[in-house]
Amino acid sequence: MADVRLKGVTKNFGALSVIKGVDLEVKDGEFCVFVGPSGCGKSTLLRAIAGLEEISSGALEIGGKDMTKIGPSERGVAMVFQSYALYPHMSVRDNIGFGLKMTGHSKELIAERTNVAAKLLQLDALMDRKPGQLSGGQRQRVAIGRAIVRKPDVFLFDEPLSNLDAALRVQMRTELSKLHQDLQATMIYVTHDQVEAMTMATKIVVLSAGKIEQVGSPLELYHRPNNLFVAGFIGSPK
Ligand code: ADP
């Protein structure tokens, strides 16, 4: 587990300023949701935390350590993407353990962590199947399993449920909340879906055009939105 701290973080792509001075503290064990309209910079900010995008200025700390010179694989983070490319020729078991195998972990450790993750995600009975024999929700669980076995301090999710149908999304929301409770890990979760934000977050960060409009608990944002943008986005009665 680890705190994530951003101070005056900016990100430019050439002349385009995408993140415009973000100050944020995500505390150990929080379920922090970045919410905001398409193109407002949610994914860019998440990728910056993951180390997949270099920040243009400002400071980023994870677990109290400056991340400037720390690569993505050394940050103690694991990211789950919207398009979760699983290896089609590999079993569920091998898909979940693949990252650990690549980083040279022992067979015993891989088997143990894979089994623990499979139990958490209720994949036990599906371990010998190939991705093509799974439903969308089951495939997404495998993608989450790949992150869990790495035992990250911080989980980063980029719209992980947006490819699922409505009923499955509702079910997976509950499962992710439970997973957060079980693992007690810090989670940062990007979505453009306000219902996801309201139901899963302990802290919501509302973004608009690369800036934070407001940070608060779901109830705080609902009852005391700072402005009409937040009110409109969260659906509060202001
Ligand atoms: P969101 O995830 O909120 O939809 P993004 O972070 O993906 O938004 O994108 C924010 C803005 O940054 C958009 O205008 C997008 O076109 C731009 N952008 C994202 N990645 C790049 C890139 N690699 N090069 C240039 N522009 C980019």
Ligand code: MG
């Ligand atoms: Mg995005």
